Amino acid sequence: MSPLPKLANQSAVIGVVGLGYVGLPLILAYVRAGFQVIGFDIDPAKISALGAGRSYFKHIPNEQVASAQESGRLVATGDFSLVARVDAVIVCVPTPLDRHFEPDLSYVRDTLDAVCPRLNPGAIVSLESTTYPGTTVEEIIPRVEARQLVPGESVFVVYSLEREDPGNLQFSAANVPKIVGGHTPTCMAAGEALYAAAFDQVVPVSSTEVAELTKLLENIYRSVNIGLVNELKIVADAMGIDIWEVIRAAATKPFGFTPFYPGPGLGGHCILIDPFYLTWKAREFGVHTRFIELAGQINRSMPEYVVQRTMIALNEREKTVKGSRVLLIGLAYKPDVDDTRESPTFELLDRFQALGAEVAYHDPHVPEIGPTRKNARWQGMRSLPWTEEDICAFDAIVICTRHQAIDFHQLATWSSLIIDTRNAMAGIDGNAKVVSA
16 A cells, blocks of 8 residues: 555656645646646635646746646646545645634644545645644544544655745755655655655655644744844834844854844744744643744834834824825735735734825735735735826835835835835935835
């Protein structure tokens, strides 16, 4: 019942559940490696787009999806009965937080409830959704055992963390080292074979728990360091020191220092959310992760700091936030992509509007706000046109994302007041007063 021979001769059928920012690159990698792939999703729009050979992410070209579709090796479906056809199923569905900042595993559990009853003996089940240590054992093992499948003998259970970085042209899914932990040694061997078939390098670790915690460490490392520079930014602003110059100077040290950069808050699924998965699980063991939680508090406070800096700048012009027109530049949480997940710009929209401002946004990569889990009230809002007449009509411009497609030289000429959270205006002369925030 070993899946290894079918993986070796590329006759295995690979199933991927969740065709978002993690799942889509994954299915493209397996199609390029020569495998038949079935992609599962509950979103009809994604299924329709893939069936037509179209990408629904700006950083993934249509040509890549069209090539996969034309190969005849890609099927996208919402029919989970087809799980019975796969030899390996990789789960990469969202793991958000609930309103109490506790893990919401409903997407994972619903997916496993749909997948596990349909597994064939010999199948591999891999979880890639970011979660707390122990999730693979606690959620997958009971479900496959209820199917009378024996982990390590008739089913092979692994965890492999995703390391996607949307918009990064240097790294793709296949050329980033793939960490895999197995429930048993035979599960580990199956997981190594599964990922070695499509990835350049596979890094085995001793258990699923080690792999799960590795993912959290990677993102907590970033969260804590970003929290540090965000706090230093507030101190530097109070002292009249340019934090960006400080970071540039420190980055000349060839050892012992890695530059991180401040901003209006954290966005994306990973860095903002993942640390809370560990803090929640740690409490089960009587451990309080004070350092991690403090960094999270600092990062979550940054939108309020940006609002306060904007209020002060408007007051200096004898204007109040109430009644002012405020334009936010950049809805995506990072440069040059259309990914708006957990973007701090949404919170800034909420906060400015609650204070009585008239708000709008401009983002060349996000022409219209689509459905979101947390920000449904903004759905349908369209990006403001990039014209001098439109830009000049605003009392304050807040730069939230530093997209290369935005002409900041024009912005400096057209605007009178710019609140710069990304150092985008450094070295640019113009009419606008620029306030760091």
